[in-house]
Amino acid sequence: MNERHTPALNFFRILFVISAVWNFAGAIPGLFDTAGMFEREFGRTLNDPVLVAVYRGAWGTAFLYAFGFLMAAKDPLRHSGIVLMGGLGKALFALNLFFMFRAGWTSSFAIVVIGGDLLFVGLFVLYFAMLKRAGHTIL
Numbered sequence: 001m002n003e004r005h006t007p008a009l010n011f012f013r014i015l016f017v018i019s020a021v022w023n024f025a026g027a028i029p030g031l032f033d034t035a036g037m038f039e040r041e042f043g044r045t046l047n048d049p050v051l052v053a054v055y056r057g058a059w060g061t062a063f064l065y066a067f068g069f070l071m072a073a074k075d076p077l078r079h080s081g082i083v084l085m086g087g088l089g090k091a092l093f094a095l096n097l098f099f100m101f102r103a104g105w106t107s108s109f110a111i112v113v114i115g116g117d118l119l120f121v122g123l124f125v126l127y128f129a130m131l132k133r134a135g136h137t138i139l
Helices: 009-033 034-043 049-075 080-102 109-131
Strands: none
Touching: 009 034, 009 049, 009 109, 034 049, 034 080, 034 109, 080 109
């Protein structure tokens, strides 16, 4: 059987497509309705043009990560570095957003974002464990 078409790799292909969709679901409204997305996430208006640009830039990064996850879906054995970078980005973003939520700086919408990103991080850890168990290098 072809090593590139195992049930585990097919599961992770689907996971990476779903990860891309998750990123697009936040990034597209974040790019095209930046102030609205900010208000949903933080419960306050965004009217400083510099902060709009910075916040839109963050969503631009999430948009690019989505394309990275699509690349990983195409060839999970080859693009593990993309998953590592995307997973670290999700973990750090979720951690930062959690601290902001605890400080009362975000709306309850942040819980959805934090939970979703942490779920993906956990599944990415399983992906790396599968790679290691199968004798593949992570980078």
